[in-house]
Amino acid sequence: MxxxxxxxxxxxxxxxxxxxxxxxxxxxxxxxxxxxxxxxxxxxxxxxxxxxxxxxxxxxxxxxxxxxxxxxxxxxxxxxxxxxxxxxxxxYPPSPPVPHIASTAVIANSVSLARNVSVGHYSVIEEKGSVGEETVIESHVHIGRNVHIGKKCHIHSGVVLYDNCDIGNEVVLHAGVVVGSDGFGYLQKEGRNLKVPQLGRVIIEDDVEIGANTSVDCGMLGDTVIGENTKIDNLVQIAHNVKIGKSCIIAGNSALAGSVTLENNVIIAGQVGVRDNITIREGAVVPARTGVGKDVPSKSIVSSDFKRLRKMEGRLERQRKKLERIEKNLEDTS
Amino acid sequence: MxxxxxxxxxxxxxxxxxxxxxxxxxxxxxxxxxxxxxxxxxxxxxxxxxxxxxxxxxxxxxxxxxxxxxxxxxxxxxxxxxxxxxxxxxxYPPSPPVPHIASTAVIANSVSLARNVSVGHYSVIEEKGSVGEETVIESHVHIGRNVHIGKKCHIHSGVVLYDNCDIGNEVVLHAGVVVGSDGFGYLQKEGRNLKVPQLGRVIIEDDVEIGANTSVDCGMLGDTVIGENTKIDNLVQIAHNVKIGKSCIIAGNSALAGSVTLENNVIIAGQVGVRDNITIREGAVVPARTGVGKDVPSKSIVSSDFKRLRKMEGRLERQRKKLERIEKNLEDTS
Amino acid sequence: MxxxxxxxxxxxxxxxxxxxxxxxxxxxxxxxxxxxxxxxxxxxxxxxxxxxxxxxxxxxxxxxxxxxxxxxxxxxxxxxxxxxxxxxxxxYPPSPPVPHIASTAVIANSVSLARNVSVGHYSVIEEKGSVGEETVIESHVHIGRNVHIGKKCHIHSGVVLYDNCDIGNEVVLHAGVVVGSDGFGYLQKEGRNLKVPQLGRVIIEDDVEIGANTSVDCGMLGDTVIGENTKIDNLVQIAHNVKIGKSCIIAGNSALAGSVTLENNVIIAGQVGVRDNITIREGAVVPARTGVGKDVPSKSIVSSDFKRLRKMEGRLERQRKKLERIEKNLEDTS
The missing domain is CATH 3.40.1390.10 (MurE/MurF, N-terminal domain)
Structure with a gap:
């Protein structure tokens, strides 16, 4: 040009x-x-x-x-x-892959592959699932039983999808992503931890992208859901029964605890933690390194711990000066 | 029913x-x-x-x-x-797997496999190890030399066990778990980092469950130990020579630095960090997003940074009011 | 001896x-x-x-x-x-591996392998790359197109290198490391997230070691660079276009956001977060669990949030005592 x-x-x-x-x-x-x-x-x-x-x-x-x-x-x-x-x-248009199913890919007979699917070396697709048109599955991917993957997805090397996951269209899962691992649920009885069976699924809607080594747990009962066009960075933890709306952004090393709900267009910066059962409403923003311990109203910006610290330092300084003035005052009058 | x-x-x-x-x-x-x-x-x-x-x-x-x-x-x-x-x-009883060793699994001759072991496609087990009865190893697992795994374990896809790990009975390792990677030990000399060899092992006792993409480093000398019935969530970092007691809970994205000791029944919530060489005694609780910089007594609850912040905000407000009263007082008397 | x-x-x-x-x-x-x-x-x-x-x-x-x-x-x-x-x-000298290329390794014809390279079972090396002398690649490794790896490296199981990465000599990448995944770059338009193509590379210089399950994103334009002799712990997030100097230390669960620059000999302790576009100058130290929101001068030690909290608690206590004295004083004089 x-x-x-x-x-x-x-x-x-x-x-x-x-x-x-x-x-x-x-x-x-x-x-x-x-x-x-x-x-x-x-x-x-x-x-x-x-x-x-x-x-x-x-x-x-x-x-x-x-x-x-x-x-x-x-x-x-x-x-x-x-x-x-x-x-x-x-x-720099992405070069369309030449569809190819590696001779070493192990694909169960009951899996339905659409046109122009690619499957890389040593990937494994277990029974009863399906893969949509033009989806690319790289090498060393494990896809469990009854997993349905839409069209034009890109599943990078080393991704693991546990049984029963449901993946939409145009989803990108980067290397090392784990979807559908057991939620972290235990009951204590006489000093021992008893595991609560984790029986739900993970549903990932269209146009979601998930960064390297992020993990998404399955629901205990009911499902973990990641809404359309939501983008999740590397090394993020999404716990069981989390419900994420559409077009959210979740930056690196953040963690959403069990049953957290994000409505649409929520922005979560890096290293944020959200306590279990919290709801963050539409368009709210959580700044980096902030812990969220109560529900967040729509379109609000959560005050970061950093800002709270700085604010308190300012208040302390103002009180110090006031104290000094009062002391001087007292001395003068005595 | x-x-x-x-x-x-x-x-x-x-x-x-x-x-x-x-x-x-x-x-x-x-x-x-x-x-x-x-x-x-x-x-x-x-x-x-x-x-x-x-x-x-x-x-x-x-x-x-x-x-x-x-x-x-x-x-x-x-x-x-x-x-x-x-x-x-x-x-919803878990369906007992039909024991099966995939034709593509690579298992060294010197490895001893007990009855009814399953090994998934493309998994590799190197020399001199053993696998106990009814243990299930999924696809793409790497098991190094001289690794001993007990019975009724479930090792999910993509797990990597370095050489010399020792895994008990009924242990569950979720996808992407790494056990036995080198501890993070360097000495500085003339502005350069010299690696300290990491020669210890990892010992994981019975009935431990470890979440997706969590990493457990080997000891430098001596071992990293995870005690019976302890449950660890996703994306947790366990550094070299950490000793974890029985029936502990460690939630997502937390990190235990080198040589940390947890006694039995300790509960660590999400995104906690524990400094190296700290001991947390029996039954203590560390709330979410808290940094632990000194030893924690038995059965105590560590004050979270969040609570400390809130407490200080309360004290500041009370002091502000007191100052106001004093100033008014001074004005009245003058 | x-x-x-x-x-x-x-x-x-x-x-x-x-x-x-x-x-x-x-x-x-x-x-x-x-x-x-x-x-x-x-x-x-x-x-x-x-x-x-x-x-x-x-x-x-x-x-x-x-x-x-x-x-x-x-x-x-x-x-x-x-x-x-x-x-x-x-x-305890490391036992030199007996060079061996597994029969199940899939190596493209156009890849140049130097003398005494080892490649483990089920590893895949795509077109046009090269691997230097005595480098060991363990099992289940994915190496993309046009990746160049120096000599005497150790690439552990399950590592994924995306296309076009450049790895120096004597580099150690632990299990689950992902290098070259897409940076987290989106533009918002009418409530939707549009992906910004991530076209740069990752360059890792000599004698770097990277811990288990750490992820290093490629540059958007330009490259992400990790300098010679830098050591990175487990579960660390290195975002796009980060530039790390020589002989730095970055401990577990830390995150460097986009375009962060570390000069030489910087030490970053555990669970630190550094905001995008920040520069940390030569020899500076960032204590554990600290957020870095502005540039850090050479050889300085960033004040940790923990220390700021403790300092404020001290100031609050001193002010409380002063207030008490003043009140008593006022009572006495009235």
């Missing part, structure tokens, strides 16, 4: 662009500090302005309020990250 | 049950909000009373103090969760 | 050693509480002095200031842990 085409494609405005530069062609995007004079790069936050000024990129994408501080040839757009996403999808 | 038999089996008392209802038969338990008029359900905590009132379940199990608020036919029992456990075990 | 040789080897000083004891031979080191009269043991910290006094070890290694409190035969050295490391390396 030449510069003129890029500007049209992004519906942006040119800035610092000489006439002959419009014909120049680009096909790669790189970060500000790694871009060369053959690359496009982008700036979306003021804090990288100094890095941008020094960038060797031939063409920058930037929002109007930052563009004016730069002398590079650039394309002004309101939402630079969305513009970059469009270019990335155009320039 | 009909209602009369259920009441007998649970040693409960009938309530709101008409004569002809005693003959009605049930065979499924479902959660309050998912139960139909063919299901039994249960209530154990007051907070679900409203959900229980609306439940379509045909028969409820509930404790006396909650039963009186409900109009459903029900069985009163003192410990409803224990009653449900009894019914679950009766109605 | 006899005692005389041990003393020479460690350049230590004898203490409480009778003439005939110099000829006694030892070949095993065990912890203080597990050592027998055939073992050497060691003491490096005063807190284990009482354990040391009761130890049955025949010979102790200890620093001068602790040695004087012990009656065991012993070797005084300034750095007992370094001395033990030397003995461990001498007495």
């Amino acid at each position: 030449n510069v003129r085409e890029i500007i049209d494609f992004l519906q942006g405005n040119p800035r610092n662009i000489s006439d002959d530069f419009y014909e120049k062609e680009f096909k790669s995007i790189r970060p500000l500090d790694e871009a060369t004079d053959k690359d496009v790069s982008f700036l979306y936050d003021k804090k990288y302005l100094e890095v941008a000024k020094k960038s060797k990129a031939a063409l920058l994408i930037a929002p109007p309020h930052l563009a004016s501080s730069l002398s590079h040839p650039l394309v002004e757009v309101e939402k630079p990250r969305m513009a970059v996403l469009k270019l990335l999808e155009k320039w | 009909n209602v009369r038999e259920i009441i007998d089996f649970l040693q409960g008392n009938p309530r709101n049950i008409s004569d002809d209802f005693y003959e009605k038969e049930f065979k499924s338990i479902r959660p309050l909000d998912e139960a139909t008029d063919k299901d039994v359900s249960f209530l154990y905590d007051k907070k679900y009373l409203e959900v229980a009132k609306k439940s379509k379940a045909a028969l409820l199990i509930a404790p006396p103090h909650l039963a009186s608020s409900l109009s459903h036919p029900l069985v009163e029992v003192e410990k409803p969760r224990m009653a449900v456990l009894k019914l679950l075990e009766k109605w | 006899n005692v005389r040789e041990i003393i020479d080897f460690l350049q230590g000083n004898p203490r409480n050693i009778s003439d005939d004891f110099y000829e006694k031979e030892f070949k095993s080191i065990r912890p203080l509480d597990e050592a027998t009269d055939k073992d050497v043991s060691f003491l490096y910290d005063k807190k284990y002095l009482e354990v040391a006094k009761k130890s049955k070890a025949a010979l102790l290694i200890a620093p001068p200031h602790l040695a004087s409190s012990l009656s065991h035969p012993l070797v005084e050295v300034e750095k007992p842990r370094m001395a033990v490391l030397k003995l461990l390396e001498k007495w």
Whole structure:
């Protein structure tokens, strides 16, 4: 694509662009500090302005309020990250896999495979399940009995799906994900832990992506559910009977305890913990490293422990000063 | 089982049950909000009373103090969760696996397999180990040299046991568990990290269950030990030379640093961290998201950071009011 | 080695050693509480002095200031842990593997294998990569396309390397490690999460060790880099575009969010979280369970939330006493 085409494609405005530069062609995007004079790069936050000024990129994408501080040839757009996403999808389309079922894959006779499914080396699919069109299952995947997987999914190496899981369309499970392991349920009797059977399923709806080494337990009775378009990062713990709505975001190392409910569009930052049986309502946000011990109202932002600490330090300082004034006052009057 | 038999089996008392209802038969338990008029359900905590009132379940199990608020036919029992456990075990007995050793399992000649062992596809068992009666090893499991596994264990897919591990009877290891990886031991010399060899073993005693993607490091010298009937959740880190007693509970995403000791019946909630070389004595409880930096006495409950924060906020507020009073006082007297 | 040789080897000083004891031979080191009269043991910290006094070890290694409190035969050295490391390396040298490529390993024709490479059962190496001399790849490993691995590496069972990873020499990846999974990048548009393609690589330099079930995401554009001699513990999350310098230490369950930079010799203790785009400069230390929300200067020690809490509790107590004094004062004067 030449510069003129890029500007049209992004519906942006040119800035610092000489006439002959419009014909120049680009096909790669790189970060500000790694871009060369053959690359496009982008700036979306003021804090990288100094890095941008020094960038060797031939063409920058930037929002109007930052563009004016730069002398590079650039394309002004309101939402630079969305513009970059469009270019990335155009320039680096995922290569469609050539469907192939490895000779070493072990697939039970009762499993129904749709057209153009791929199954990698040494993967195992047990009885009675099904796999939808164009789904790719990489190597060393274990799929238990009666597991149904939709179309256009990507199941990476080493994923384990326990029996009876139900996976929608266009779901991505990264390497090491475990779905359907037993929930953590025990009763104490005379100093011993008795296991409560975990008999429910896991249901993962369409367009969910789950990061590496994350674990999702099955329900005890009833199901664990992850709603459409929800995205979960690496090393997250989803306990039994959790119900997650649509288009939620859950960042790395967070944990949702048993029977937690997230409504739609909830955002959970990294290393958050949510106590069992809590409900977090639509659009609420939980900042990083925060423990959630009571229900969270819709669209609210939970106060982080970090902010509470900082607030208290401020109050302590103000009280200290007040005490000093009072003491001085008392001395003066005595 | 009909209602009369259920009441007998649970040693409960009938309530709101008409004569002809005693003959009605049930065979499924479902959660309050998912139960139909063919299901039994249960209530154990007051907070679900409203959900229980609306439940379509045909028969409820509930404790006396909650039963009186409900109009459903029900069985009163003192410990409803224990009653449900009894019914679950009766109605949903685990199906005994048909012992089978997959043709693709690679088992060294020197390994001793007892009667009725199952080994799944593509699992590998290296030299000199042994596997006890009726143990089930699923697919893609790696078992190193000289690993001894007891009877009636269930080793799920993708588990990795390093060399020299010792696993008791009736142990359950969920998918992705790693046992025996090197402890994290380095010495710094002239700005570089030198690895300390990790030469110890891991010993897991009878009736232990370990959740998905949890890791247990081997001892440096000496062993890492997990005591009988201890239950560990998903994504937990057990460092080198940790000694865990009997019947402990360790919930998700917690971490025990090197040489931590837990005595018997310790309960560790989720996302807890315990510093190296700490001892937590018998029956102590560590609440969720708490850091443990000093030894914990027997049967005590560690104060959570959350409670400490809340307590301080209360003290700050009381001091603020006192300051206000004093200031007013001073003004009045001046 | 006899005692005389041990003393020479460690350049230590004898203490409480009778003439005939110099000829006694030892070949095993065990912890203080597990050592027998055939073992050497060691003491490096005063807190284990009482354990040391009761130890049955025949010979102790200890620093001068602790040695004087012990009656065991012993070797005084300034750095007992370094001395033990030397003995461990001498007495327990790792047995060099007999190079062997399992008949069940699936290795693409275009992969270049150097001399003396080992590949375990059911491992898969896809097109165009290379593996250096004497590298050991255990069972069930998945190595994607165009992955280059240096010499003398040890890749444990169940590791997954996505396409295009670059691994240096003498790298150890423990079981369940995932390298190169997609970074967690989404843009929100009309309430839905749109995936940002993750196109970068992961570069792991020489002599890095990564613990069990840790995940390292690929860069979005540009690369995620882990510098030479850096050591990472179990269950750690390294997000996209993180840059880690040389000889860093990152302990268990910690998480570095996107585009975090660690310079050389940074120490991150357990369960730490570092916010995206933060830089931690050379030699800085982050204590356990600390959230890092702003850049950290060189050689500084970040104040832990724990210490901040304790400090505030102290200030509250001092203010309470001051308030009491003032109130008493006011009463007396009124």
